[in-house]
Amino acid sequence: MSALSHYLVATISRLVVEEVRKRDDPTRIVIGVSNRHVHLSEEDLRILFGQDAMTVFRPVRQPGEFAAEESVAVHGPRSSFPKVRLMGPPRKRSQVELSKTDCFALGIDAPICDSGQLDLAAPVEIEGPRGRIKLEHAAMVAGRHIHMGPSHVAELGLKHGDRVSVQFDGPRGGVLHNFLIRVKDEWIPEIHLDTDEANGLGVSTGDFGRVIVK
Amino acid sequence: MSALSHYLVATISRLVVEEVRKRDDPTRIVIGVSNRHVHLSEEDLRILFGQDAMTVFRPVRQPGEFAAEESVAVHGPRSSFPKVRLMGPPRKRSQVELSKTDCFALGIDAPICDSGQLDLAAPVEIEGPRGRIKLEHAAMVAGRHIHMGPSHVAELGLKHGDRVSVQFDGPRGGVLHNFLIRVKDEWIPEIHLDTDEANGLGVSTGDFGRVIVK
Numbered sequence: 001m002s003a004l005s006h007y008l009v010a011t012i013s014r015l016v017v018e019e020v021r022k023r024d025d026p027t028r029i030v031i032g033v034s035n036r037h038v039h040l041s042e043e044d045l046r047i048l049f050g051q052d053a054m055t056v057f058r059p060v061r062q063p064g065e066f067a068a069e070e071s072v073a074v075h076g077p078r079s080s081f082p083k084v085r086l087m088g089p090p091r092k093r094s095q096v097e098l099s100k101t102d103c104f105a106l107g108i109d110a111p112i113c114d115s116g117q118l119d120l121a122a123p124v125e126i127e128g129p130r131g132r133i134k135l136e137h138a139a140m141v142a143g144r145h146i147h148m149g150p151s152h153v154a155e156l157g158l159k160h161g162d163r164v165s166v167q168f169d170g171p172r173g174g175v176l177h178n179f180l181i182r183v184k185d186e187w188i189p190e191i192h193l194d195t196d197e198a199n200g201l202g203v204s205t206g207d208f209g210r211v212i213v214k
Numbered sequence: 215m216s217a218l219s220h221y222l223v224a225t226i227s228r229l230v231v232e233e234v235r236k237r238d239d240p241t242r243i244v245i246g247v248s249n250r251h252v253h254l255s256e257e258d259l260r261i262l263f264g265q266d267a268m269t270v271f272r273p274v275r276q277p278g279e280f281a282a283e284e285s286v287a288v289h290g291p292r293s294s295f296p297k298v299r300l301m302g303p304p305r306k307r308s309q310v311e312l313s314k315t316d317c318f319a320l321g322i323d324a325p326i327c328d329s330g331q332l333d334l335a336a337p338v339e340i341e342g343p344r345g346r347i348k349l350e351h352a353a354m355v356a357g358r359h360i361h362m363g364p365s366h367v368a369e370l371g372l373k374h375g376d377r378v379s380v381q382f383d384g385p386r387g388g389v390l391h392n393f394l395i396r397v398k399d400e401w402i403p404e405i406h407l408d409t410d411e412a413n414g415l416g417v418s419t420g421d422f423g424r425v426i427v428k
Binding site: 099100101112143144165171172173174175176177178193194195196197198199200201202 | 313314315326357358379385386387388389390391392407408409410411412413414415416
């Protein structure tokens with residue numbers, strides 16, 4: 001081979017190997033940014049829509065979960081969002097996930113909660129085509145968390161319930177602390193941020209963060 | 215003195231000294247959160263309001279600067295904000311400071327800029343009681359920065375134009391990189407964040423960040 005060919009082979013190989021290694025790095029996890037959304041219980045779904053199931057608009061990264069065609073109005077003391085998308089399938093308890101920015105707009109003082117931990121969640125009213133209900137404990141700001149499967153979490157030397165920090169690159173980069181590690185058999189690795197966190201750090205769905213493992 | 219008196223004197227002294235030392239720590243700087251706002255040039259102020267000066271609504275931390283009584287409407291391709299407050303006094307060039315969340319709402323793809331560096335800033339229309347103008351380079355997301363006076367920056371071993379990281383405590387804590395150090399004789403130390411950054415990190419005006427000095 002010529003010197004040029006040698007150079008090209010070496011360079012291309014190095015770049016490809018680097019890219020593959022990046023993908024093998026278990027600390028590097030894709031980011032999913034959650035806009036405000038609502039999970040409904042089966043009972044609340046029936047009250048608001050007169051139906052038992054939602055229509056799939058678009059599957060999301062976690063298997064079996066989806067953004068629904070249906071939306072509700074979310075009413076706070078200060079203002080309302082007329083169209084907030086439902087996420088399916090139904091959950092045990094209805095849950096309205098908001099950013100802090102949304103909370104200021106609505107006039108709702110919602111606490112930071114882990115998903116499903118709603119005892120301290122704030123009151124909020126939601127409205128569908130068939131009705132309107134007040135939920136006493138449903139409005140919350142989702143705590144930072146990372147979805148993972150069992151093999152991935154083991155590879156990182158972590159376990160369900162651990163808290164880790166994540167590094168984000170770019171001109172608005174930084175390190176956010178206190179991500180809850182959540183493990184389920186079928187889960188695909190995904191770092192969940194809300195829109196405030198994502199916009200504040202300058203990252204979008206599909207970008208990557210790096211888990212800092214001590 | 216009794217043993218109890220000795221204990222009380224020792225404990226109170228320690229707590230007071232700790233508190234005073236915290237205040238003496240030059241790395242500990244108060245946070246100021248900027249909501250969206252507009253700086254106008256004298257020329258644009260005359261076009262939009264038919265007047266040469268703004269009315270002080272409330273002084274802000276930096277000497278001579280103030281939130282004005284006056285507001286403008288900011289128009290983007292997707293939506294408008296009917297009432298965005300002016301900050302005074304007038305600047306050399308008009309500047310519309312938005313968060314990324316604001317940019318999505320307005321439909322404006324504004325870049326992250328340092329204040330006054332507007333060559334890459336995005337087009338935006340603003341409207342006052344006497345007129346409406348289109349500014350070709352005015353809409354921007356303010357780059358993170360810290361105001362400081364000369365003695366403070368010297369105490370930290372830093373200089374105008376340096377970049378530093380800042381640590382924020384609390385349940386949404388973390389470290390944000392890439393704060394620009396800006397020095398002026400009359401400036402009071404203040405870490406400036408926009409609403410996305412502040413909400414994402416769970417901090418408010420009056421909270422404190424800690425500059426990480428290497």
